[in-house]
Amino acid sequence: MRIDQQQITEVNTRNNDIHNRQMDILKQLHSGSRIEGIIGKLIEFQVALPSWALGAGGTRFGRFSYGGEPGSLEQKIEDIGLIHQLTRTAGAVSLHIPWDIPDDIPAVKELADSLDITFDAMNSNTFQDHEGAAQSYRNGSLSSVHEAAREQAVEHNREVIRIGENLGSKGLTVWLADGASFPGQYNFQTALKHTGESLKTIYAALPDDWKMLIEYKPYEPHFYSTVIQDWGTSLMLANACGEKAFTLVDLGHHLPNTNIEQIVATLMAQGKLGGFHFNDSKYGDDDLTVGSVKPYNLFLIFNELVYGMENNAENPPLSWMIDASHNIKDPLEDLIQSLEAILVAYAQALLVDREALSEAQQYSDVAQCQEILQEAYRTDVRPLLRESRLRSGGAMYPLQVYRDLEIRKKLIRERGLKVRATGL
Numbered sequence: 318m319r320i321d322q323q324q325i326t327e328v329n330t331r332n333n334d335i336h337n338r339q340m341d342i343l344k345q346l347h348s349g350s351r352i353e354g355i356i357g358k359l360i361e362f363q364v365a366l367p368s369w370a371l372g373a374g375g376t377r378f379g380r381f382s383y384g385g386e387p388g389s390l391e392q393k394i395e396d397i398g399l400i401h402q403l404t405r406t407a408g409a410v411s412l413h414i415p416w417d418i419p420d421d422i423p424a425v426k427e428l429a430d431s432l433d434i435t436f437d438a439m440n441s442n443t444f445q446d447h448e449g450a451a452q453s454y455r456n457g458s459l460s461s462v463h464e465a466a467r468e469q470a471v472e473h474n475r476e477v478i479r480i481g482e483n484l485g486s487k488g489l490t491v492w493l494a495d496g497a498s499f500p501g502q503y504n505f506q507t508a509l510k511h512t513g514e515s516l517k518t519i520y521a522a523l524p525d526d527w528k529m530l531i532e533y534k535p536y537e538p539h540f541y542s543t544v545i546q547d548w549g550t551s552l553m554l555a556n557a558c559g560e561k562a563f564t565l566v567d568l569g570h571h572l573p574n575t576n577i578e579q580i581v582a583t584l585m586a587q588g589k590l591g592g593f594h595f596n597d598s599k600y601g602d603d604d605l606t607v608g609s610v611k612p613y614n615l616f617l618i619f620n621e622l623v624y625g626m627e628n629n630a631e632n633p634p635l636s637w638m639i640d641a642s643h644n645i646k647d648p649l650e651d652l653i654q655s656l657e658a659i660l661v662a663y664a665q666a667l668l669v670d671r672e673a674l675s676e677a678q679q680y681s682d683v684a685q686c687q688e689i690l691q692e693a694y695r696t697d698v699r700p701l702l703r704e705s706r707l708r709s710g711g712a713m714y715p716l717q718v719y720r721d722l723e724i725r726k727k728l729i730r731e732r733g734l735k736v737r738a739t740g741l
């Protein structure tokens with residue numbers, strides 16, 4: 318299903334008067350050229366949606382389908398197409414293998430092309446057993462004490478690269494669930510050594526223009542230790558692999574109160590931040606809607622991302638992805654809200670007066686430093702988002718249009734109420 322572009326234009330025109338007044342105020346408060354620069358950056362900014370995020374997520378206690386969920390990879394890409402049409406920010410998909418192996422690669426590519434969607438980093442999966450596989454990952458994959466399990470996991474990652482090459486992807490994300498739930502379960506050094514060797518073998522199969530992104534996580538599914546528990550371990554492994562390997566930061570993969578913005582700054586200074594996964598959390602890896610719990614934190618992180626993008630030329634362009642799960646919201650509404658929160662934080666960070674901040678830091682004017690940051694954070698930047706969508710053909714109010722057009726109802730009519738998204 319696709320939205321008639323005319324319907325988006327109609328709603329946009331209806332809201333124009335208030336919007337123009339809001340834009341005028343912003344241009345008076347900040348220089349017009351500054352505002353133009355921010356709008357240009359917002360239009361360019363694209364976030365990948367993962368192929369597993371279009372259906373209702375679940376917890377270990379259960380899963381409640383939302384109705385009209387996509388039953389195939391093609392339908393998942395169509396759903397991303399809907400979100401992209403409304404927001405003009407979701408111009409990429411991140412595939413999860415083996416949940417979303419394309420049957421007909423040229424057809425899937427053509428569909429994505431027609432919706433203006435590219436293929437961002439590919440995600441391998443060695444955190445569960447694959448149907449018919451000879452080896453089990455019950456006791457680890459890339460870190461396993463069993464050579465045959467390690468080889469199988471390496472080969473799976475090579476296969477993911479091959480599929481990605483055919484789709485035009487340029488990246489592989491490796492997240493390992495490997496770990497121990499009990500002290501003494503495995504030898505830390507052996508597990509890390511095996512992981513390093515396995516990653517190097519995968520890296521050897523990486524095409525020249527690809528990135529390998531190594532994700533870390535302190536706990537879960539194992540509760541005593543994980544092999545790649547933190548950014549330092551990830552960075553060490555990436556450095557050992559080579560210049561095409563980078564660390565990937567997932568917002569939810571930190572212990573409570575970790576200073577994530579500082580991690581971002583450190584990695585970018587090293588030119589080693591390759592990817593970023595958005596979500597929000599209260600306690601752990603809660604995978605909540607971006608910006609729903611700690612929006613100021615998100616702003617502070619974006620403040621460092623923007624600084625890094627402007628000052629660390631050796632750091633590559635980042636692979637941005639939403640890595641959230643939707644248990645009780647319409648997944649498409651949740652993703653629209655997440656995209657909005659990401660762009661709000663990005664626009665606020667772009668609004669920070671960096672010259673003034675640097676000067677205040679020079680004089681150790683602590684109060685002024687805080688004022689400068691919060692001045693940007695407390696600015697309502699949403700008109701800038703609306704303006705960028707208006708210019709790029711999206712909906713000024715994506716969620717409102719999504720509801721007005723009763724898209725979920727139409728998807729249920731098209732696909733049925735009882736369908737469940739494939740994969741998860």
Ligand SMILES: [Mn+2]
Binds near residue numbers: 492532567594640
């Ligand atoms: Mn992630």
